[in-house]
Amino acid sequence: MIEVKVPATTANLGSGFDSLGLALDLLLVVRAELGDGEGKVCFKGRGALEMEKDPASNLVIRAMQEVFRKAGEIMPPVDVYIENNIPLGKGLGSSAAAIVAGLYTANALLKDRLDEKELMKMAVAMEGHADNVVPAMVGGLTAVMLEEGEVYYQKLPFPHKLKVIVAVPDFTLPTPKARRVLPSRIDLEEVIGSLQRACFLLASFSTGDFRFLDKAMNDKVFQEARKKFIPGFDEVVREAKKNGALGVALSGAGPSLIALADRDEYLIGEKIKEVWGLHGVNSDVFYLKVHER
Ligand code: HSE
Numbered sequence: 001m002i003e004v005k006v007p008a009t010t011a012n013l014g015s016g017f018d019s020l021g022l023a024l025d026l027l028l029v030v031r032a033e034l035g036d037g038e039g040k041v042c043f044k045g046r047g048a049l050e051m052e053k054d055p056a057s058n059l060v061i062r063a064m065q066e067v068f069r070k071a072g073e074i075m076p077p078v079d080v081y082i083e084n085n086i087p088l089g090k091g092l093g094s095s096a097a098a099i100v101a102g103l104y105t106a107n108a109l110l111k112d113r114l115d116e117k118e119l120m121k122m123a124v125a126m127e128g129h130a131d132n133v134v135p136a137m138v139g140g141l142t143a144v145m146l147e148e149g150e151v152y153y154q155k156l157p158f159p160h161k162l163k164v165i166v167a168v169p170d171f172t173l174p175t176p177k178a179r180r181v182l183p184s185r186i187d188l189e190e191v192i193g194s195l196q197r198a199c200f201l202l203a204s205f206s207t208g209d210f211r212f213l214d215k216a217m218n219d220k221v222f223q224e225a226r227k228k229f230i231p232g233f234d235e236v237v238r239e240a241k242k243n244g245a246l247g248v249a250l251s252g253a254g255p256s257l258i259a260l261a262d263r264d265e266y267l268i269g270e271k272i273k274e275v276w277g278l279h280g281v282n283s284d285v286f287y288l289k290v291h292e293r
Pocket of ligand 1 (some may be wrong): 011012017018019091092093129131132158175178179251252
């Protein structure tokens, strides 16, 4: 029996749009073995029903098929058991995790015929951007760069002091919808502002000086375009900061929010829940550790 565990991820961290991602200890688990007959797929956990409705298009299975295709093999009947703890469609990398899990599972069935570099390229091609799939594969905090079809990444230390609070609202926001509202062009001043924030964010992580983390995470281009999808966004961010959050941002394409803090994480989580509640949004709050491989 093969077992593959892949973490949830939070991309962007505010200003690192399509560049930064952080793996979190909330897992998608896939177990698989060669089956007889047709092969079965069995779903458990979060989103099991949604996934079950359409196993043929399930990303885990599609990714497995891709690996067999790439290896020039026909996928044999496989019994696949999928246990998902990652909320679907909430900006926590559920699709990246499903793709990575499918690729690893099939590659293990093929006795690791493809190398990690090849799997990473396949994952990025299937997902469309790299900032979730890379930390889902290698864990921790990562910076990615795509150039001429190649995927480059670096792992960075994430400050131990920082606690990650993830607030997940009761509605979904499909990534394609959240990407459609992005500006197709941005002007020089905005490019400079974005670069400055992203550099400052990494500098803050590296020095441990978090005094201006809130400014560094406050992306003014991508997040700005998306916040109309999030009821009470500005007020939730303001109140979280007032209660001790060092920085708050949309998690990936949203609608979840992440807050970073070095104290009072439960107070911050409760505050986000409370303020969102005033805007008619119910939410779950997770206090997560960074997932390292
Ligand atoms: N960087 C991507 C985006 C992440 O913000 O659209 C999607 O999860």
